[in-house]
Amino acid sequence: MRISPLGPGRIILAILCTLLLATNALGLQDKIKRGKWRKKDVPKGWTLLHTRHYQVQSGIPEETARVIADHLEDMMKFYRSLVPTKKKLKQFILKILPDRQAYLDYGASEGSVAYYSERSRELVCYFTGNMGGKISPEAVASEKAKKKYYDTFAKLFGGDPPDDLTEKMRHITNMDLLGVLSHEGWHQYFHFFIVSKVQFPAWLDEGLGDYFYTVKPGKNNEFKRGDIMPQRFMIISNAILRGEHVAVKDLIRYRQPDYYKRASLCYSEGWSLVHFVFHGGHPEYKNIIKKLIERFKDCHDMDEATSVAFRNINIAKFERDWRAFYEAMDPGEVLFEEKTEELKKRVKKREPSEDEGDE
Numbered sequence: 440m441r442i443s444p445l446g447p448g449r450i451i452l453a454i455l456c457t458l459l460l461a462t463n464a465l466g467l468q469d470k471i472k473r474g475k476w477r478k479k480d481v482p483k484g485w486t487l488l489h490t491r492h493y494q495v496q497s498g499i500p501e502e503t504a505r506v507i508a509d510h511l512e513d514m515m516k517f518y519r520s521l522v523p524t525k526k527k528l529k530q531f532i533l534k535i536l537p538d539r540q541a542y543l544d545y546g547a548s549e550g551s552v553a554y555y556s557e558r559s560r561e562l563v564c565y566f567t568g569n570m571g572g573k574i575s576p577e578a579v580a581s582e583k584a585k586k587k588y589y590d591t592f593a594k595l596f597g598g599d600p601p602d603d604l605t606e607k608m609r610h611i612t613n614m615d616l617l618g619v620l621s622h623e624g625w626h627q628y629f630h631f632f633i634v635s636k637v638q639f640p641a642w643l644d645e646g647l648g649d650y651f652y653t654v655k656p657g658k659n660n661e662f663k664r665g666d667i668m669p670q671r672f673m674i675i676s677n678a679i680l681r682g683e684h685v686a687v688k689d690l691i692r693y694r695q696p697d698y699y700k701r702a703s704l705c706y707s708e709g710w711s712l713v714h715f716v717f718h719g720g721h722p723e724y725k726n727i728i729k730k731l732i733e734r735f736k737d738c739h740d741m742d743e744a745t746s747v748a749f750r751n752i753n754i755a756k757f758e759r760d761w762r763a764f765y766e767a768m769d770p771g772e773v774l775f776e777e778k779t780e781e782l783k784k785r786v787k788k789r790e791p792s793e794d795e796g797d798e
Contacts, residue, residue, distance in 0.1 A: 473559045498537040499566050510617045511624050513656035518628045536565040553619045555626040562627050569613045580612035588612050594677050595770050598786030611669050622648035637739045641698035642690050646709030665718045674707035676770045687758040719764045
């Protein structure tokens with residue numbers, strides 16, 4: 440049940456309540472049950488909420504949990520509009536841990552803020568302090584993320600960000616929790632939709648997830664879509680500039696292990712391909728994603744589905760068009776609303792690291 444729209448005031452209040460009340464809410468001695476809960480399974484200090492499509496198991500204040508759940512309910516409408524299904528949706532599980540330590544103790548990987556577990560059908564996250572574009576002073580990015588984005592900034596602009604860009608860099612190095620959940624919620628929905636033991640093409644599965652990161656639900660089931668995801672744009676812009684991107688003909692056939700070997704680059708390139716297909720202005724490419732999903736659902740064969748989706752597409756031309764689309768964008772203007780040549784005059788000089796801190 441929705442209690443109010445997701446306005447900025449509601450998000451700010453939710454962040455403040457969570458920072459005040461959720462600290463150390465979960466002791467290591469507590470046993471958190473995986474999977475669906477009954478009332479007897481709810482640990483002390485937690486709440487159990489129900490929305491149309493989610494059982495919400497929350498270790499944070501109820502108001503914040505409802506903001507998150509309402510956002511996911513909105514995104515569910517968008518997933519279904521893009522990839523319709525006649526199947527009756529089961530109630531999914533959303534588990535919100537109170538802090539990063541509790542999240543890691545639950546078994547999450549170090550570099551993540553949320554994940555979907557196909558085994559337990561859970562969407563698991565923790566409250567990061569960055570939600571709906573509102574970031575708290577307490578939100579701290581991992582050193583790995585900071586290194587990756589500051590190094591990439593240096594490669595694009597010739598040095599470290601000037602002080603007046605500190606806050607914008609915080610929004611890049613600290614991913615927005617609602618955006619990350621939009622990504623992971625897609626995996627949860629799509630795995631239910633596709634029902635396959637065969638891996639779906641990684642570029643499209645992850646690329647669509649990142650595309651959903653910037654989708655903004657609005658009134659009357661309208662959605663604002665097509666915004667640039669700054670984290671992925673920064674990485675892929677630098678890769679295209681230096682000729683370090685993966686050849687598109689190879690990326691579209693990568694399995695997950697290949698994708699994860701160069702995760703930061705491949706995630707960024709996957710996002711950019713999806714964004715380009717939807718918004719690149721080339722009608723001849725507009726049905727690639729639809730064809731790939733439909734064919735994979737029928738045949739459960741990644742190579743066959745990819746061949747069908749790209750049939751009659753000149754892949755070399757597709758790559759040239761994709762590169763030209765992003766080369767026409769000024770990274771400084773897209774990321775910081777300042778021309779790159781002007782920004783280069785203001786950066787703090789330093790030698791960028793050769794290691795991007797890939798994650």
